[in-house]
Amino acid sequence: xAFLRAFGRWLxxxxxxxxxxxxxxxxxxxxxxxxxxxxxxRYADPQDRVPDMAAxxxxxxxxxxxxxxxxxxxxxxxxxxxxxxxxxxxxxxxKLLGCGDIPAxxxxxxxxxxxxxxxxxxxxxxxLGPILVIGAEKMSRIICREPLERGVVPxxxxxxxxxxxxxxxxxxxxxxxxxxxxxxxxxxxQLDPDRPLQMNGRSVILQASRKIPAAINAVLDKNSVTHSExxxxxxxxxNQNLIVRVAEAVGVEAARFFSNIHRFGNTSSASMLIAxxxxxxxxxxxxxxxxxxxxxxAGFHWGALLARGT
Amino acid sequence: MDRQPKIIELIRxxxxxxxxxxxxESLFDSxxxxxxxxxxxxxxxxxxxxxxxPDSDLNPRKFDTVERIAEYLDTxx
Numbered sequence: 320x321a322f323l324r325a326f327g328r329w330l331x332x333x334x335x336x337x338x339x340x341x342x343x344x345x346x347x348x349x350x351x352x353x354x355x356x357x358x359x360x361r362y363a364d365p366q367d368r369v370p371d372m373a374a375x376x377x378x379x380x381x382x383x384x385x386x387x388x389x390x391x392x393x394x395x396x397x398x399x400x401x402x403x404x405x406x407x408x409x410x411x412x413x414k415l416l417g418c419g420d421i422p423a424x425x426x427x428x429x430x431x432x433x434x435x436x437x438x439x440x441x442x443x444x445x446x447l448g449p450i451l452v453i454g455a456e457k458m459s460r461i462i463c464r465e466p467l468e469r470g471v472v473p474x475x476x477x478x479x480x481x482x483x484x485x486x487x488x489x490x491x492x493x494x495x496x497x498x499x500x501x502x503x504x505x506x507x508x509q510l511d512p513d514r515p516l517q518m519n520g521r522s523v524i525l526q527a528s529r530k531i532p533a534a535i536n537a538v539l540d541k542n543s544v545t546h547s548e549x550x551x552x553x554x555x556x557x558n559q560n561l562i563v564r565v566a567e568a569v570g571v572e573a574a575r576f577f578s579n580i581h582r583f584g585n586t587s588s589a590s591m592l593i594a595x596x597x598x599x600x601x602x603x604x605x606x607x608x609x610x611x612x613x614x615x616x617a618g619f620h621w622g623a624l625l626a627r628g629t
Numbered sequence: 630m631d632r633q634p635k636i637i638e639l640i641r642x643x644x645x646x647x648x649x650x651x652x653x654e655s656l657f658d659s660x661x662x663x664x665x666x667x668x669x670x671x672x673x674x675x676x677x678x679x680x681x682x683p684d685s686d687l688n689p690r691k692f693d694t695v696e697r698i699a700e701y702l703d704t705x706x
Contacts, residue, residue: 501684503685521667522687522689524664525687564665
């Protein structure tokens with residue numbers, strides 16, 4: 320078995336509102352709000368690197384779980400904005416956490432990385448022991464590259480989220496997950512070294528608005544769970560309009576899709592775990608009530624994970 | 630079969646705009662369709678023409694003008 324034992328997060332203190340970010344790209348505050356649902360996002364300080372952010376979220380998660388770093392069997396860090404092509408941030412994150420020499424694995428996937436890592440951890444934890452999954456992104460480092468794009472810069476923020484996958488206990492059990500990848504559209508969301516983020520927003524939205532609902536429906540159907548039974552849907556926070564679109568597509572009121580994108584923007588692979596961390600603090604798992612996680616990102620990679628309160 | 634009048638009707642519905650785009654007018658550059666309206670248009674095309682558009686065909690360029698949409702639908706019939 321695999322359990323979700325705890326969540327954690329770290330967000331920079333600096334709040335960047337739509338007025339400030341819109342001024343850089345000639346975008347109106349209201350336009351940004353209307354096209355994305357975002358009011359503000361956080362930017363990390365120049366000295367904060369992805370491993371630093373990841374370690375802070377990981378430490379918060381371990382604290383929430385009451386677990387010591389030495390008890391972990393593995394650390395996985397998902398990031399699409401890490402400072403180096405190699406080494407990725409995982410090994411330094413584990414070092415900063417004080418995990419000793421346990422394996423630390425990078426999942427260099429933007430947006431869907433933490434979902435893929437959670438799924439992998441759920442399949443490994445019984446054999447290995449507790450696994451700390453972290454998504455950490457410093458998108459402000461990427462989106463500042465010239466030329467600044469009006470359709471890109473306002474969307475993204477910095478942050479890190481974490482969850483602890485445990486083989487023995489936790490407030491929810493991971494029931495199943497479905498993961499998919501299709502490289503046909505790899506050019507539509509791409510980041511090359513020292514180049515601006517390349518995003519074909521139309522293609523991303525078109526694909527995501529079909530693939531996320533399909534993944535959610537697949538994991539629910541596979542496990543004979545109905546949409547009405549699900550307590551909350553915790554999605555990658557890409558765009559509020561997309562979240563509403565996904566809710567409509569699966570036939571569920573949008574209010575059952577937790578959203579904090581208005582405060583943090585799109586923090587890529589960190590966003591779903593940041594959302595889960597906030598949701599767990601304010602609501603949390605209830606016995607036997609299913610919860611669905613879902614994400615979509617560059618690759619394209621997408622999927623959904625089903626958990627159930629214990 | 631001339632599908633263009635029906636396509637234009639669907640564009641007017643999903644865009645919520647009283648428009649009549651020329652057959653070769655870019656629906657994106659003209660501001661008639663945004664990313665989300667495009668997703669709605671694809672769903673409306675599927676329903677109206679009784680087809681399933683596979684994800685692999687969801688290239689926005691195929692849906693950029695009324696003409697291109699009609700050409701794509703011809704390949705699906």
